[in-house]
Amino acid sequence: MKILVTGATGFIGRSLSLSLAQSGLKVVALCRNTDHPYLIDHPNITPIKGDILDVPGLKNAVIGIDQVYHTAALAKMWCRNKDDYYNINVIGTRNLLNAAGEAGVKRIVYTSTCGVWGPTIKHPMHEDDPRIDGFAIDYERTKYLAEIEARKFAEQGLDVVTVNPSRVYGEGPVTDSNTVGKMVSGYLKGRWRIIPGKGEQVANYAYLDDVVKGHIAAMELGVSGQRYILGGEDVSFNTFFNTLQYVSGMEYGMVKIPQKLIEAYSRAEWLKATITGIPPVFLPEFAERLKRDQKYSSQKAISQLNYHITPFEEGLARTINYIKKTCN
Amino acid sequence: MQLTAIVTGASEGLGKSFALELASRNIDLILVSLPLSGLPQLANYIRQNYQVRVMEFELDLTDASSYTLLFDQLNEKKVVAHILINNAGLGNWDWFEDRSIGFYKKQIELNVITPVLLTRLFLAQLDSSKTAYLLNVGSLGGRFLVPRKQVYGATKSFISYFTRCLQLELGSANIRISLLSPGGINTKPELLVLNHSLKGVARATITEPHRVAQEAITGLLAGKREIIPGRINRLLVVLNGLLPGFVKDMIIKNRLKPMLKV
Numbered sequence: 001m002k003i004l005v006t007g008a009t010g011f012i013g014r015s016l017s018l019s020l021a022q023s024g025l026k027v028v029a030l031c032r033n034t035d036h037p038y039l040i041d042h043p044n045i046t047p048i049k050g051d052i053l054d055v056p057g058l059k060n061a062v063i064g065i066d067q068v069y070h071t072a073a074l075a076k077m078w079c080r081n082k083d084d085y086y087n088i089n090v091i092g093t094r095n096l097l098n099a100a101g102e103a104g105v106k107r108i109v110y111t112s113t114c115g116v117w118g119p120t121i122k123h124p125m126h127e128d129d130p131r132i133d134g135f136a137i138d139y140e141r142t143k144y145l146a147e148i149e150a151r152k153f154a155e156q157g158l159d160v161v162t163v164n165p166s167r168v169y170g171e172g173p174v175t176d177s178n179t180v181g182k183m184v185s186g187y188l189k190g191r192w193r194i195i196p197g198k199g200e201q202v203a204n205y206a207y208l209d210d211v212v213k214g215h216i217a218a219m220e221l222g223v224s225g226q227r228y229i230l231g232g233e234d235v236s237f238n239t240f241f242n243t244l245q246y247v248s249g250m251e252y253g254m255v256k257i258p259q260k261l262i263e264a265y266s267r268a269e270w271l272k273a274t275i276t277g278i279p280p281v282f283l284p285e286f287a288e289r290l291k292r293d294q295k296y297s298s299q300k301a302i303s304q305l306n307y308h309i310t311p312f313e314e315g316l317a318r319t320i321n322y323i324k325k326t327c328n
Numbered sequence: 329m330q331l332t333a334i335v336t337g338a339s340e341g342l343g344k345s346f347a348l349e350l351a352s353r354n355i356d357l358i359l360v361s362l363p364l365s366g367l368p369q370l371a372n373y374i375r376q377n378y379q380v381r382v383m384e385f386e387l388d389l390t391d392a393s394s395y396t397l398l399f400d401q402l403n404e405k406k407v408v409a410h411i412l413i414n415n416a417g418l419g420n421w422d423w424f425e426d427r428s429i430g431f432y433k434k435q436i437e438l439n440v441i442t443p444v445l446l447t448r449l450f451l452a453q454l455d456s457s458k459t460a461y462l463l464n465v466g467s468l469g470g471r472f473l474v475p476r477k478q479v480y481g482a483t484k485s486f487i488s489y490f491t492r493c494l495q496l497e498l499g500s501a502n503i504r505i506s507l508l509s510p511g512g513i514n515t516k517p518e519l520l521v522l523n524h525s526l527k528g529v530a531r532a533t534i535t536e537p538h539r540v541a542q543e544a545i546t547g548l549l550a551g552k553r554e555i556i557p558g559r560i561n562r563l564l565v566v567l568n569g570l571l572p573g574f575v576k577d578m579i580i581k582n583r584l585k586p587m588l589k590v
Contacts, residue, residue, distance in 0.1 A: 121377040130339075130370045132348055134514045134536040 004065045004105075006030045006052055006096060007072030008045075009038040011172045011181075012111060012165065016069055016212045021045045030061055030072070038173050052092035055099070062103040067219055070096050071111040073146075075139060075177035078273060078280055082138060089142035090149060097153045097160065107159040109218045110150045114166040114204065114229060115140040119292030124204070124234060126297050127164075127227055133292075136285035147227070154225035161222035163215055166231040166296050170208025170315060171322035180205065184316075185323045187244055193252055197259045199238035202293040206232040207315035210308055217305040228301040233312040234293075247317045263287045329458065332356040332381075334398075334409045336389060336446065337416030339365040342465070342513055345541035346413050351378040353545065358409060360385045360398065360416070383407070389416055389446075390437040399449045411461040411548075412450040414443035417483075421476045432479050439483035444490065451503075460503040463548045464491045468511045468561055471568065472576075495553055504551040508544045511561040513537050535561070 003020055007013035008029030020027050021044035031039060034047040050057045052072050062068065074088040093110065100108050117125045118133045118140055135141035147162060154160045169180035176182075186192030214230035222228060235243070245251055266287035269280035301307035333350050337343040338359035347357055351374050361367040363386040371384040385401070387394040402409065418435045420427065443464055454460045469477050470484035491507040498505065512534040535558040547555035556562050568576065 123376055128369050129373050130344065130366055132344070132373075134345070134538060136514060136536055 001067070002026050002028060002065050004028045004030060004062060004068045006068070006070050007111075008040075008047070009033075009036040010071055010073075010075075011168060011175065011178050012208070012211060012215070013069070013071035014038055014040060015170070015172055015208055016071065016215055017045055018042060019212050019216065028061065028065065038175075052096050053087060055095050058095055058099040059102070062099045062105060065100070065103060066106050068096070068100050068105050068108040069111070069215060069219070070108055071215075072096075073111070073139075073143065075113075077139075077176070077286060078283060080277055080279075085138040085142040086145075089139070090145045093146040094149045097149065097158060101153065101158045107161065107219060107224070109215055109222070110146075110160055110162045111215070112147050112150075112162050112164045112227065113140070113143050114164050114231065114294065114296045116144045116147055116164065117296070118294065119289060120295045121293075124295035124297040125229070127229060127300055136288065151225065159224040161218045161224060162227035163211075163218050163222075163301075164227055164229045164296075165211045165214070166204035166206045166229070166294070168206050168208055168211050170211075170319055172208055173326075174323065181319070181323065183240075184244065184319055187241070187252065188248060188250065188320065188323060190250075190252055193254055195237050195241055195254050195256045196262055196290045197237075197256065199241070199256060200236050201290055202234050202236045202295055204231045204234050204294060204296045205240075205312055205315075206230055206298075207310040207312075209315075210310050214301055214305060214307050217301075217307060221305050223304075228305055228307070229296050229298050230301055230307060231296040231298040232309050232315070234295040235312055243313055243316055244320075247313060248320050259287075259291060262290060330354075330356060331410045332358060332407060333411035333413060333461075334358045334360065334446075334450070335413045335415055336360045336442070339367040339370055342510070342537050342540060343413075343415045344370060345537035346415060346545070347374060349538065349541040349545050350411075351380045351382075354378075354380060355411065356381040358383045358385065358402065358407070360387055360389065362386065362388055389442045390434055395442070395445045395449055398446075399453060403453065408453060408455060409450060410454075410458060411463070412446060413463045413465070414446060414487075415463075415465045416442060417465065419480055423476060424478050435479055436483060439480070440486050443487060447494070454503070456502055458502070461548050462491075462494070462503060462505045463544060464505075464507055466491065466507050466509045468509050468556065468564070470509065471565065492553075504548065506544070506548045506552055507554045508540075508547075509554060509556050509561075509565075510540050510544075511535060511558060511564075513540055 003025055005013050005017045005027055008017045009031055017027050017029050018040045021042040027045045029045050029047045030050045031047055032051050034049050039047055048061055050061045052058060074085050117131050150160050150162055167180060174181035174185050183192055211230045218228055241254055266282045266284045269282050270284055272278060273280035298307055298309060333355050335343055335346045338347045339361035347359055350357060357380060359367060359371055367384050367386055371382045374382050385398055417439045447462060464487050466487040467484040469481045470488045474481055488507055491505060495505045514534050514536055540557040543557040544555050556565055
């Protein structure tokens with residue numbers, strides 16, 4: 001059994017590769033840079049240089065592969081060239097599914113996101129619920145389009161299962177797309193001292209280990225053409241920082257920043273980024289999102305994939321330990 | 329008084345935003361959309377998340393029997409609609425020769441015949457003692473000449489004329505009639521390949537559907553005759569009135585240079 005993982009240096013892909021390797025499976029890790037610092041060194045993990053935008057390279061990478069986990073994506077808030085989102089997330093996914101189909105791969109698990117639903121109103125979103133918002137956020141729009149690609153391939157007979165993690169946190173490198181890691185490490189250093197708005201906005205936080213197990217369960221038990229939300233607990237910003245304070249034992253006075261101020265600041269940042277090309281700290285489309293809840297139900301994965309949710313407090317405690325150990 | 333609104337083309341894009349906006353204002357809904365477009369899921373979602381009644385009709389509005397069928401069924405259930413939002417429409421962005429006659433026939437039916445006939449039947453069922461509201465979705469494209477929008481733009485010009493004329497005719501009736509003239513809206517992304525590549529001013533004319541729906545319903549309830557969502561779009565309309573024709577031609581040709589045939 002040979003398994004290909006794309007995005008093997010990413011937050012989910014990295015942890016997933018390690019978990020598969022530790023269970024004795026042979027993992028081929030597709031990376032643009034095989035010397036990447038986040039690539040895990042393990043006898044069962046073989047790095048292979050490649051890029052989901054390089055079709056001949058991909059065709060080569062999938063030869064003799066039985067299963068593919070496609071976790072590679074552009075998940076950053078902003079990038080200089082807007083087309084990158086479409087190219088990497090939509091065309092990259094299409095390239096990979098094409099190559100996998102031609103090579104006779106038995107099953108592909110595609111990592112989407114709860115961002116394809118986005119904001120919620122009262123109840124947590126389920127897999128069949130409609131998206132209620134527009135598509136101002138590039139990442140969400142292109143991941144939505146990529147899911148349509150995956151669905152088309154599934155309709156044509158390719159075995160593709162989609163998983164939709166929510167906001168993932170856990171033991172892994174603190175990078176640009178690891179927003180929870182950034183908040184936690186900032187807090188531990190005494191640098192993150194703000195709570196947006198009244199702190200009542202709720203989001204869903206999925207623990208990395210749960211999400212990794214959910215991916216593996218989707219490979220084993222998922223139904224082709226179906227999608228599964230892999231989430232965690234719905235937690236407000238207030239609860240988030242209260243838990244962080246309580247679990248870390250570090251108490252900082254937090255400042256609540258009014259929504260209007262965040263919006264004004266995000267517009268200034270957008271202008272700065274548009275004129276100078278310097279990456280923005282925050283953008284208007286994300287400020288807008290701070291007004292809305294993002295609650296998701298993992299019920300389908302729990303009943304069909306035996307998905308398990310680690311309590312937020314427990315997951316956060318492990319995350320804090322990890323960040324304390326690695327970031328000092 | 330509890331209001332009830334008909335929204336056509338409700339399952340996707342701007343129609344979905346209208347449904348959610350009306351529900352958030354506690355207005356009961358009659359949603360009309362094509363079969364297999366996700367309408368039952370949307371209707372269920374709204375029932376669960378808002379305290380409003382939702383009726384759903386999966387109908388092909390290019391089918392001539394669908395108009396009477398809709399109002400007959402409402403009549404049978406003793407439901408009177410107080411608001412009609414003529415939102416369903418078929419857009420495209422192609423050179424004229426690149427589409428079939430079947431496509432244009434369907435586009436004209438859905439964008440022109442459907443709103444006219446639905447309006448006619450809507451007016452007939454009204455109770456004149458209660459204020460009624462009619463919102464017709466036109467387009468900023470109805471004001472500017474846009475290549476590759478030849479038939480679509482013409483249908484929206486029709487809607488503009490039709491709506492403004494009804495405003496005159498029904499000036500003393502107990503009904504408020506608004507024309508919505510949006511620019512590009514960031515709705516169903518699979519239809520919006522063009523929006524990915526827009527830059528600068530063109531990008532800024534694109535508005536978010538929930539914003540458009542919010543401005544439109546506020547304007548409709550307030551009796552505004554024409555609603556142009558988005559500050560930049562309003563500015564463009566003002567400029568359009570001030571600039572001489574040849575300057576506008578130059579700007580349009582310049583902006584569209586990459587897409588115009590040589």
